[in-house]
Amino acid sequence: MIWHSAQEFFAMNGYALYVWGAVIVTFTCLFSEVVLLALWRRLVLQYLSALPPASQQGETSSDT
Amino acid sequence: MVTDRPLQGSVAVPAGSLERLAYGAPRLFFPLAGKLAGWCMLIAVALCGVGLYIGFFVAPAERGQGEVFRIVFLHVPAAWMSLFIYVVMSFWAAMSLLPQARMPALMVRALAPTGAMFAFLALGTGALWGKPAWGTWWTWDPRLTAEFSLLCFFLVCIAVQTAMGDTRRADRLSTLVALAGLFNIPVIYASLRWWLIVHQGPSFAELGVRGSIGWVPVGILLMTLGFWAYSIAAAMVRVRCLILLQERHAAWAIDYAKEAQ
Numbered sequence: 001m002i003w004h005s006a007q008e009f010f011a012m013n014g015y016a017l018y019v020w021g022a023v024i025v026t027f028t029c030l031f032s033e034v035v036l037l038a039l040w041r042r043l044v045l046q047y048l049s050a051l052p053p054a055s056q057q058g059e060t061s062s063d064t
Numbered sequence: 065m066v067t068d069r070p071l072q073g074s075v076a077v078p079a080g081s082l083e084r085l086a087y088g089a090p091r092l093f094f095p096l097a098g099k100l101a102g103w104c105m106l107i108a109v110a111l112c113g114v115g116l117y118i119g120f121f122v123a124p125a126e127r128g129q130g131e132v133f134r135i136v137f138l139h140v141p142a143a144w145m146s147l148f149i150y151v152v153m154s155f156w157a158a159m160s161l162l163p164q165a166r167m168p169a170l171m172v173r174a175l176a177p178t179g180a181m182f183a184f185l186a187l188g189t190g191a192l193w194g195k196p197a198w199g200t201w202w203t204w205d206p207r208l209t210a211e212f213s214l215l216c217f218f219l220v221c222i223a224v225q226t227a228m229g230d231t232r233r234a235d236r237l238s239t240l241v242a243l244a245g246l247f248n249i250p251v252i253y254a255s256l257r258w259w260l261i262v263h264q265g266p267s268f269a270e271l272g273v274r275g276s277i278g279w280v281p282v283g284i285l286l287m288t289l290g291f292w293a294y295s296i297a298a299a300m301v302r303v304r305c306l307i308l309l310q311e312r313h314a315a316w317a318i319d320y321a322k323e324a325q
Contacts, residue, residue, distance in 0.1 A: 002124060013125070015132035018196050022135045022189040026142065029181050030294060037301045044305045048312050048321030 089167045090307040091316060097307075101300035104293040111290030115141075118283035126280075135193040136280070141288040143186035146214060147249055149179035149295055150242075153221075157242035160235060169235040170310065172242060173225050174303035178295050180218035186211055197264075207255040207263040210248055217245030 003009040012019040119137030126133040153175040160168035190208065191201040202208065221238045228234035255263070311317035 002121065009120075012131040012134070015130065015196055018132050018192045019134050022138050022192045025188045025192070026138045026185055029185055033178065033181055033298055037298060037305075041301065041305050042325075044308050045321045045325045048308055048318050049325050051312060051318055053315070053318065 089165070090170065090311055091314070093167060094304060094307050094320075097300040097304050101297045101304070104297035104300065108290050108293035108297060111286050111293060113290075115283050115286030115290050118279055118286060123279040123283050129197060132193065132196045135189050137283050137287050139186060139189040139193055140284050141291045142182045142189060143211065144288055145291045145295055146179055146183035146186050146211070146218075147252060148292070149175055149182060150214060150218070150245065151249060153179055154242045154246050157239040160239050166310070169239075170303050170306045171299070172221070172235070172238060173306055174299040175295075176218055176221045176225065176238075177302070178298045180215060180222060182291070182295070183211060183215035183218055187215060205263050206258070207252060210252040210255055214245070214248050214252065217241060217248065221245075 010016060010020075115137065119134055123134070123137075125131050153172055156168040156171035156175065159165060160172060162168070187208070190211075194203070195201050221241050224238040224241060225234050228237065251258075308317050308321060
């Protein structure tokens with residue numbers, strides 16, 4: 001172990017703002033993407049479930 | 065967890081017919097992508113866990129910079145991933161020019177947001193490192209500028225994909241943007257040699273020699289592999305949503321959505 005105390009670990013020798021800032025920014029982005037993807041997946045599933053069965057979908061539906 | 069239904073029924077893929085195979089590819093790929101996403105996410109959590117442990121509890125502080133250099137374990141993997149995802153995205157962009165291929169354009173759409181996020185992270189963690197190391201959050205140093213333009217290329221790709229109504233034209237245009245931005249990759253890579261710049265030398269190679277036990281490159285490598293697995297997982301989840309949206313007129317997609325919901 002390279003740290004002598006928890007305090008020393010969190011202080012990062014005075015660079016706490018930068019080091020922990022980088023950690024927080026990185027994992028906030030990763031978690032946010034995971035959450036957004038899960039939400040989007042649910043929306044997509046809801047959207048498809050609400051569509052009429054494939055056999056009844058006519059030529060009118062747009063292709064975008 | 066919903067298990068994917070086995071392939072059967074409406075779209076039969078006759079053996080030996082490449083065109084039909086390309087047409088059926090999204091449906092064939094859908095369950096595989098689901099499995100890949102799950103496994104890669106597990107691998108990503110494991111590798112990042114070990115990588116962070118090495119970076120924050122095992123690796124010794126660098127002599128010159130002290131503890132602030134620990135940002136390297138996030139900064140370098142994020143920067144590498146942004147470059148790597150861009151190359152992979154451009155590969156799929158080039159493949160999307162093939163006639164009848166339907167998956168490549170979806171892969172471009174699936175990769176762009178994650179690539180943009182890693183480019184943003186490379187710049188963000190770089191700024192948090194630059195402030196204490198150089199005394200400034202940002203400077204128009206060649207490497208920083210090139211990474212910033214990489215982020216811009218990702219963002220333009222996403223903007224084109226989402227803003228244009230006609231999916232096919234949007235995919236064509238974002239393909240052009242992605243391929244045009246390829247010039248940037250060697251520029252970022254070589255910027256340390258081409259110009260005398262503020263950005264420090266390649267940490268990975270250098271620290272491999274300087275680091276007392278070599279824990280630093282090990283930590284960077286584990287974090288990179290972790291981010292890699294994460295990127296695959298995120299892209300696979302996204303491509304599955306894109307496949308469902310594209311196949312929304314197909315019975316299998318609607319059946320899957322009803323069952324999975």
